[in-house]
Amino acid sequence: MSGDGCSSTCTLEAGYQCIGGNATTADFCREVCGDGINLETVECDDGNLLNTDGCNDVCEVEEGYYCVHPTMGRDKCYEVCGDGIMLGSFSCDDGNLLDNDGCDKECKIEECWTCDGLSPTTCSIDPINTIGITNATMADDQSNVTIYFNNSVILQAGFDIHKAISVEVTGPLAPYNFSWYLKDADFIFNKVQTKEFTIMIDWLDT
Numbered sequence: 001m002s003g004d005g006c007s008s009t010c011t012l013e014a015g016y017q018c019i020g021g022n023a024t025t026a027d028f029c030r031e032v033c034g035d036g037i038n039l040e041t042v043e044c045d046d047g048n049l050l051n052t053d054g055c056n057d058v059c060e061v062e063e064g065y066y067c068v069h070p071t072m073g074r075d076k077c078y079e080v081c082g083d084g085i086m087l088g089s090f091s092c093d094d095g096n097l098l099d100n101d102g103c104d105k106e107c108k109i110e111e112c113w114t115c116d117g118l119s120p121t122t123c124s125i126d127p128i129n130t131i132g133i134t135n136a137t138m139a140d141d142q143s144n145v146t147i148y149f150n151n152s153v154i155l156q157a158g159f160d161i162h163k164a165i166s167v168e169v170t171g172p173l174a175p176y177n178f179s180w181y182l183k184d185a186d187f188i189f190n191k192v193q194t195k196e197f198t199i200m201i202d203w204l205d206t
Helices: none
Strands: 014-019 028-031 065-068 076-079 114-115 123-125 131-137 142-153 178-182 195-201
Touching: none
Parallel strands: none
Antiparallel strands: 014 028, 065 076, 114 123, 131 142, 142 195, 178 195
């Protein structure tokens, strides 16, 4: 039977190797690993027996990669974006495919962010973009804090401000129960450059 390594005319088929047979025992045929011919009995075959290139020396797809099987030619393997494993093809990988968190859906570092390059990548706003407080007004039911930047910024629509800024209140009665939001958010998220905005803090009942 053809298609199993040994053809109907008992000739070796391309991509297979056959061993062990004799006058009374049939040969055992299996797909060759590393010849660049994927006959779909192995996970991948990129034409070599090297590790750390996506397809290892026993033709298994390595962690953090995926391989595609073209109609003709050897398999091609690529690093997965969004799995949190850094293998060198991307500038970041924070384990998701979300934008506006420092590492975008194409595993590129976003503007004004810096990422540590670890697995998974942790990103934070670049310290070159200085943040400070110019004014803080405290009241019993609501307070506000004005935050400034040394450079003009634009907060894009969909940007999660709660991931970029952590608000903590310390004092003799800590911990305090509160919620916070961005004042005039509709204006700020309308791609208007600004150097400061105000955070409103609502004090909640304990």
